[in-house]
Amino acid sequence: xxxxxxxxxxxxxxxxxxxxxxxxxxxxxxxxxxxxxxxxxxxxxxxxxxxxxxxxxxxxxxxxxxxxxxxxxxxxxxxxxxxxxxxxxxxxxxxxxxxxxxxxxxxxxxxxxxxxxxxxxxxxxxxxxxxxxxxxxxxxxxxxxxxxxxxxxxxxxxxxxxxxxxxxxxxxxxxxxxxxxxxxxxxxxxxxxxxxxxxxxxxxxxxx
Numbered sequence: 001x002x003x004x005x006x007x008x009x010x011x012x013x014x015x016x017x018x019x020x021x022x023x024x025x026x027x028x029x030x031x032x033x034x035x036x037x038x039x040x041x042x043x044x045x046x047x048x049x050x051x052x053x054x055x056x057x058x059x060x061x062x063x064x065x066x067x068x069x070x071x072x073x074x075x076x077x078x079x080x081x082x083x084x085x086x087x088x089x090x091x092x093x094x095x096x097x098x099x100x101x102x103x104x105x106x107x108x109x110x111x112x113x114x115x116x117x118x119x120x121x122x123x124x125x126x127x128x129x130x131x132x133x134x135x136x137x138x139x140x141x142x143x144x145x146x147x148x149x150x151x152x153x154x155x156x157x158x159x160x161x162x163x164x165x166x167x168x169x170x171x172x173x174x175x176x177x178x179x180x181x182x183x184x185x186x187x188x189x190x191x192x193x194x195x196x197x198x199x200x201x202x203x204x205x206x207x208x
Contacts, residue, residue: 058109062131063202065105069138070198072098076191079184085176092167092187096157099138099194100164106135107163134201139163141197142190151186 072095079091113128143149143159152158156171176183200206 058112059127059131062105062109062134065102066134066138066198066201069095069098069102070195070202073191073194073198077188077195078191079188081181081184083184085180088176088180088184088187089169089172092172095187095191095194096165096167099142102138103135103163106131106138110135135163137197137201138194141193144193148189148193152190155183155186157190 076091076095079088083091110128110131113131114125139159142152142165149159155175156168158166158168160166172183
């Protein structure tokens with residue numbers, strides 16, 4: 001091969017490299033908008049998956065809390081007549097703690113769902129509203145009418161502005177000494193009312 005041939009081969013190789021490089025650059029440029037669109041779609045899908053997971057987690061926590069208050073309410077409703085005063089007081093305090101936790105969990109769930117509703121979606125707003133309704137329904141179960149609330153106040157219970165309950169233990173102790181059967185009857189009725197509401201919340205078509 002002479003110098004002319006080598007020069008031609010070198011020139012041809014260089015030209016081919018330049019052409020291939022230009023073709024590759026053009027292809028990359030052409031694919032960039034597609035790649036960007038796919039990446040944006042992937043990010044949107046992942047965001048929706050994360051939001052859905054958060055909603056399901058929050059609702060699962062609330063459903064568990066409502067289930068716990070249902071169990072506690074049933075225990076309160078089914079206290080035997082022969083139960084000791086100490087066990088009655090323990091049951092009342094246990095119910096109080098579980099009830100308050102359920103109310104707070106419902107409010108936290110609603111707040112979480114609202115904060116995750118970046119698109120203000122109807123489904124997320126509906127779930128947040130359901131969580132709020134659950135808290136409202138449970139509060140109404142404790143205070144369905146003035147006579148029920150009066151009976152609860154008589155043994156030391158009071159309904160707070162945030163929907164939770166408080167118990168004056170001194171008043172409760174005094175009520176037990178004066179009328180243990182009356183205390184047991186009031187607690188049994190309270191447990192029955194909350195059990196009924198919790199069952200409705202957890203049923204198909206309920207807020208949970």
